[in-house]
Amino acid sequence: MKILVTGAAGFIGANFVYYELGRFPDDEIVGLDALTYAGNLETLDEALKNPKFKFVKADITDAAAIDALFAAEAFDLVINFAAESHVDRSIEDPGIFLRTNILGTQVLMDAALKYKVPRYHQVSTDEVYGDLPLNRPDLLFTERTPIHTSSPYSASKASADLLCQAYLRTFGLPATISRCSNNYGPYQFPEKLIPLMIANCLADKPLPVYGEGLNVRDWLYVVDHCKAIDLVARSDRIGEVYNIGGHNEMTNIDIVKLILKALGKPESLITYVTDRKGHDMRYAIDPQKITTDLGWAPETMFADGIVRTIDWYLTNRDWWERITSGEYLAYYEKMYGDR
Ligand code: NAD
Numbered sequence: 001m002k003i004l005v006t007g008a009a010g011f012i013g014a015n016f017v018y019y020e021l022g023r024f025p026d027d028e029i030v031g032l033d034a035l036t037y038a039g040n041l042e043t044l045d046e047a048l049k050n051p052k053f054k055f056v057k058a059d060i061t062d063a064a065a066i067d068a069l070f071a072a073e074a075f076d077l078v079i080n081f082a083a084e085s086h087v088d089r090s091i092e093d094p095g096i097f098l099r100t101n102i103l104g105t106q107v108l109m110d111a112a113l114k115y116k117v118p119r120y121h122q123v124s125t126d127e128v129y130g131d132l133p134l135n136r137p138d139l140l141f142t143e144r145t146p147i148h149t150s151s152p153y154s155a156s157k158a159s160a161d162l163l164c165q166a167y168l169r170t171f172g173l174p175a176t177i178s179r180c181s182n183n184y185g186p187y188q189f190p191e192k193l194i195p196l197m198i199a200n201c202l203a204d205k206p207l208p209v210y211g212e213g214l215n216v217r218d219w220l221y222v223v224d225h226c227k228a229i230d231l232v233a234r235s236d237r238i239g240e241v242y243n244i245g246g247h248n249e250m251t252n253i254d255i256v257k258l259i260l261k262a263l264g265k266p267e268s269l270i271t272y273v274t275d276r277k278g279h280d281m282r283y284a285i286d287p288q289k290i291t292t293d294l295g296w297a298p299e300t301m302f303a304d305g306i307v308r309t310i311d312w313y314l315t316n317r318d319w320w321e322r323i324t325s326g327e328y329l330a331y332y333e334k335m336y337g338d339r
Pocket residue numbers: 006007008009010011012013032033034035036037038039040058059060061080081082083084085086100104123124125126157179180181182183184188189
């Protein structure tokens with residue numbers, strides 16, 4: 001099997017590459033990435049030592065480059081992780097989100113059709129469902145929940161998701177789609193909640209909590225997400241959409257306090273800042289369908305996963321300290337400077 005993994009130098013894409021190389025040593029993997037601010041080739045250092053892995057620097061919106069790659073390699077499976085992924089950045093500059101997340105997906109699907117790739121998997125997100133109220137803990141997102149988006153990021157991901165369904169129905173693209181909740185784990189860029197709070201804690205910097213910190217996310221250890229995508233993409237369930245979630249709802253403030261405690265830092269570092277515009281209140285996934293159809297269930301308890309994640313950031317300071325210089329410093333100042 002030859003697999004194209006787009007967004008391979010990002011957080012989930014890289015974790016997926018390592019999962020596949022470990023689990024299916026005979027498969028060949030081509031990791032593609034444009035190496036935007038969020039992509040880091042260093043993350044793939046170990047994978048690059050494996051003769052079954054090859055890296056290609058390319059932009060998924062570059063139709064000529066993607067066509068040439070598909071012509072040269074006979075892919076059996078394409079998994080599209082490549083995206084602009086940070087909600088706050090989408091509020092500052094929506095354009096790049098529409099280009100990469102929508103048009104890039106179209107370019108990949110056109111190539112998959114042209115070269116008759118037997119399987120395409122679109123990595124979507126639970127943000128396509130909008131949010132749930134805090135006072136209705138009985139409500140969960142199912143695959144039948146209407147698409148209803150809040151941010152330019154989620155609107156662009158929903159557009160790609162719908163476009164994938166359109167290619168499936170209109171052109172017969174043999175596709176599957178997964179919609180996962182918030183991931184955490186190694187190699188996550190420190191602009192996202194958990195690594196940002198760990199990095200700030202270690203530097204004794206203020207921990208910027210949006211609004212009152214009462215927003216709820218359903219956290220899943222990244223390797224559990226990778227296992228789920230692998231199961232869906234290798235299954236015979238063409239045309240299906242699967243929700244993936246951790247059954248692990250937590251408020252942001254509880255996560256922040258847990259990180260402070262684990263690192264032995266005072267709660268006085270918490271700073272409540274202006275809320276995110278259009279901030280989704282609560283995400284909660286019902287993953288029953290993937291459990292029933294494919295036998296998937298989250299394996300890593302949050303209590304273990306968060307300790308593993310904090311340890312990873314403690315022992316891999318070089319990795320995140322290098323990427324939190326340069327462009328990231330300017331971003332941080334712009335987003336948090338006078339918030
Ligand atoms: P990330 O930002 O860490 O990684 C995205 C990668 O895509 C980066 O390496 C970046 O360089 C690359 N990329 C960006 N634009 C590109 C382009 N035009 N061409 C080629 N590569 C490009 O994001 P992530 O958290 O790893 O998310 C991966 C995917 O999973 C995204 O599609 C995201 O929407 C989805 N997702 C993420 C989460 C989460 O909690 N992080 C949850 C559900 C779904």
